[in-house]
Amino acid sequence: MRDLRRLHLRFASRAVHAGERPAPRDVVPTVTPIYPASTFLYEDLDRMDAALGGAEGLFVYGRYGNPTTEALESAVAALEEQEAALAFGSGMAALHVALLSCVEAGDRIVASRDLYGQTITLLRLVFGALGVETEFVDILDLDQVEAALAKGRVRAVLCETISNPLLRVTDLPALAELTHRYGARLIVDNTFATPYLVRPGTYGADHVVHSATKYLAGHGDVTAGVVATSAERRWELNELNKTVGSILGPFEAYLVLRGIKTLPLRMQRQCANAVRIANWLAEHPLVERVYYPGLPTHPSHETAVRLLPPGEYGAIVSFDIREGTRERVLSFLRSLQLIIPATTLGDVYSEILYPVMASHRGLSPEERQAIGIGEGLVRLSVGIEDPEDIIADLEQALARLA
Ligand SMILES: Cc1ncc(COP(=O)(O)O)c(C=O)c1O
Numbered sequence: 544m545r546d547l548r549r550l551h552l553r554f555a556s557r558a559v560h561a562g563e564r565p566a567p568r569d570v571v572p573t574v575t576p577i578y579p580a581s582t583f584l585y586e587d588l589d590r591m592d593a594a595l596g597g598a599e600g601l602f603v604y605g606r607y608g609n610p611t612t613e614a615l616e617s618a619v620a621a622l623e624e625q626e627a628a629l630a631f632g633s634g635m636a637a638l639h640v641a642l643l644s645c646v647e648a649g650d651r652i653v654a655s656r657d658l659y660g661q662t663i664t665l666l667r668l669v670f671g672a673l674g675v676e677t678e679f680v681d682i683l684d685l686d687q688v689e690a691a692l693a694k695g696r697v698r699a700v701l702c703e704t705i706s707n708p709l710l711r712v713t714d715l716p717a718l719a720e721l722t723h724r725y726g727a728r729l730i731v732d733n734t735f736a737t738p739y740l741v742r743p744g745t746y747g748a749d750h751v752v753h754s755a756t757k758y759l760a761g762h763g764d765v766t767a768g769v770v771a772t773s774a775e776r777r778w779e780l781n782e783l784n785k786t787v788g789s790i791l792g793p794f795e796a797y798l799v800l801r802g803i804k805t806l807p808l809r810m811q812r813q814c815a816n817a818v819r820i821a822n823w824l825a826e827h828p829l830v831e832r833v834y835y836p837g838l839p840t841h842p843s844h845e846t847a848v849r850l851l852p853p854g855e856y857g858a859i860v861s862f863d864i865r866e867g868t869r870e871r872v873l874s875f876l877r878s879l880q881l882i883i884p885a886t887t888l889g890d891v892y893s894e895i896l897y898p899v900m901a902s903h904r905g906l907s908p909e910e911r912q913a914i915g916i917g918e919g920l921v922r923l924s925v926g927i928e929d930p931e932d933i934i935a936d937l938e939q940a941l942a943r944l945a
Pocket residue numbers: 633634635636659703707732734735753754755756766767768886887
């Protein structure tokens with residue numbers, strides 16, 4: 544074992560080394576420590592060799608793995624009831640690497656047309672340039688999905704459990720069966736639902752992807768992504784990510800891990816608030832239409848009842864403002880006092896977004912119209928505040944439009 548004290552180091556060397564690399568102690572901290580080290584010391588070079596060869600439980604370099612990040616990965620794998628998980632620097636990086644692990648030039652992807660706007664751009668721009676073509680389908684229409692799969696060379700099917708922003712709920716068991724029948728892998732973005740509501744891997748999804756920036760972390764203070772999957776596919780993803788390098792830092796991993804501890808409590812409260820608010824909005828004369836899977840009027844209500852826990856349908860509520868021009872929507876957003884206009888969701892505080900201006904900005908008006916995103920649509924991410932305060936804020940802002 545190295546003992547620097549015996550070397551009688553000079554001041555500059557002591558400044559660099561003193562206090563570092565203490566011998567491991569027989570203590571177990573109750574909370575996972577943050578390990579900022581970009582590399583790890585092995586006294587025994589044979590062990591270092593094993594670590595570089597990818598031996599289980601050994602860490603050698605920050606881009607290959609980190610103990611804090613690994614703790615987060617185990618937590619997400621446990622919540623999603625999967626063998627393993629791999630963390631990424633963002634939800635987009637997680638989607639990128641999950642897709643990359645399935646395809647090569649000449650292959651095809653079948654994707655839901657109801658995806659986060661940037662995911663559509665990823666498929667079109669990045670995968671398009673790699674020679675991987677994507678066919679966008681109505682993922683709830685299984686005949687359409689099958690027709691696209693039957694054209695051949697489809698290696699991946701991509702959907703969101705609860706879609707952004709119209710909150711259509713995918714029939715995961717049926718889609719998994721169909722996807723596997725054609726030899727493709729099913730990638731499910733479970734960001735909106737979270738494993739609290741549904742665990743797509745238990746219905747056959749091969750990769751369960753999260754923007755952990757949202758509900759998993761829950762406090763708007765970190766950008767992160769994660770994929771839960773089998774141990775074998777996690778290895779594939781990690782081999783790719785060692786080269787792509789979209790890793791999550793240990794500080795960020797710690798924040799997500801801390802957020803996860805209250806995920807069930809936050810989700811219970813947020814879902815209950817959302818049910819109240821969706822019902823209130825549905826009665827409001829200045830609201831043309833409410834999109835919430837908990838409402839019997841939502842086209843996915845039956846699937847939501849089948850797949851989600853009783854009475855809990857997620858915490859996003861989208862709605863069309865009557866005569867919803869861009870000016871009227873922006874005036875409504877400006878009037879809000881409590882609800883924050885923000886390009887994110889899933890935080891403890893309520894946030895509202897105008898998809899035309901933010902998440903679906905990259906699509907043309909015709910493309911947005913085709914998937915049902917009109918000029919008057921807003922997406923509310925319901926927080927954990929007192930629901931009466933959220934409703935009062937919506938009420939006063941809507942009243943100014945009358
Ligand atoms: C459903 C969904 N998936 C993926 C992402 C991308 O996640 P990130 O912003 O963490 O890269 C988002 C971001 O809003 C999202 O809403």
